[in-house]
Amino acid sequence: MPDLPAVRRWLAAWAVHLRMGDGLVLAAALVFSVGSALVLWQGGRPDKAIIKAGGQVFAEVDLSAPRIVEVPGPLGTTRIEVQPGRARVASDPGPRQYCVRQGWLASAGAVAICAPNQVSLALSGRRADYDSLNY
Structure with missing residues (x-):
């Protein structure tokens, strides 16, 4: 001291x-x-969630109403929960659960990837917090 x-x-x-x-x-x-x-540093507000399975777009979900989307993958079904303005991977059959641990995604450009099950969740909007140049 x-x-x-x-x-x-x-x-x-x-x-x-x-x-x-x-x-x-x-x-x-x-x-x-x-x-x-x-x-x-406010970040953009997301408009929709883009859900991909096996590298292909499975669904584009509007973030205005709550819903649950079941996405099939090689290991089983990934459950994605959508609430107004946010989304998350609620459950996944993958071994390490990294995408589930990401929790709620609430800003444009946020991504959760369940690699073993080949499922991803990305939020898109008019303005993202970051882009590919930040990586």
Whole structure:
């Protein structure tokens, strides 16, 4: 733990060099940074879920109404649950359950892949959080 009197002395030494304009610039930079993060990292809202089985589109499901989609695969049936604005892989016969552990997908561009059963769930919308260039 740092020595509290030493920290106070260090702050006092820096405070001598700062002016009111410096404080305003720091405050403006903080407001700009927080505002940019809130605006730019919102991500897109998904419009539909694209479900693929064996590399082919199995179904395109609108995310406006709740439903359950059963998708056949080589190992068995993968169950995908859709709620307004989000979707998830509820159950999968694969051994490690990675796609089930991803939980609810709620932003455009989000993907859950059940590789052993060759089933994938992807959310699409007008604007995705990321694209292939981010990988």
